[in-house]
Amino acid sequence: MPVTPVARARPHVRLWGGLALAVAIWTVLYTFNEPFWTWLIGDVVRLDLTTRLGSGVHFFFMDTVKILLLLVGIISVVTVLRSFMSVERTRAVLGGKREGVGNVLAAGLGVVTPFCSCSAVPAFIGFVASGIPLGVTMSFLIASPLVNEIAIALLLGLFGPGPTALYIVAGLVIAVVAGFVIGRLKLERWVESFVFETRLRGQVVNSTIGLSWEDRIQMGREEVASILRKIWPYLLVGIGLGAVIHGWAPEDFFAQYAGADNPFGVLLAVLVGVPLYSNAAGVLPLVEALHDKGLPMGTLLAFMMATVALSLPELILLRRVLKPKLIATFVGITAVGIIAVGYLFNALLPA
């Protein structure tokens, strides 16, 4: 008996039907999250939500669920979209572009290309050995962790499209300028020499060819699981700290030290943020709580960027290809860029 069109269509219907259902469930959970906890903690457990304990506990549970939902949603969507892009294709696009244009392209591609920090070294070698200028490669390496989809997801959910757009633009500008400056300074002599001598033998594997929709969605699921597994401790600590600040810190407590009146606020925020190693998911709940307590958005964005853009593990890995002077330059220029952005936003945004 020939296979009917309906029978052949069923796997596709299952796939897209399942996805539609998942989106519907997600939307319901997200919309009813806050009212649910308000009801559960306020009416059932009978905690007074205006007290410190009540509001702290409410914040903790509500924020945990909200952030988990945002993460699941954005990571799935972004991973599927990114499965169409590859580092190999980025390298092909960047090859032969001169500085300036190359920096802008590299920064943009750094945001959309799937890339984890443990791939930083092979990617770096792959770019440089194939002739892409050092500055252009640095623009890619800076943009990638700096403008990451987790931060975008959380900023969007916690603060809305305004700060999110600012963050993306700021991150891109920093990546372009920093990479361009590094390129102009002609710091090739501070790269380990073996990188330029690496002969790329063998065929270049394009890892995105031949993936079906099922494959891509499966990758989305794998990525969500993998990221959640990696960051859940940071997330709980971040939300816990955020809940404590939310419930217990007096209003304007932090504003005294790093508020809009303190000219050193941004500097302080960046100096604290640079050595901190955390995922964006761990930092943003903290940022949300601090914002409620009066800290200006510019200072907070600077703090967040400083924390996520420069991570000690990535710098240790990069040591295999970059000499210490170049690493220091890289950290220094990026930090200066973030500080500048922080002051700029504080000046532009209303308190």
Added chain:
Amino acid sequence: MHVKILGPGCANCVNLEKNTRAAIASLGVEAEVSHVTDVAEIAAYGIMRTPGLVIDEEVVSSGRVLAPASIAELLAQR
């Protein structure tokens, strides 16, 4: 058959090695497994995303931690 795992030592490459050994065991084939951590050597294979999987000097996957079933499929094809 000679299988190589390419990666600087992060959790993903460790998992890929585990899955590879499981796949080899499930197929019952003779295969030598080695782990390449030197970055220059990894880049020379032409991959830019770790972890990478190389079978008999041919790169079969990069940037993904394949499940044992997928690895077994790739091995069985040789």
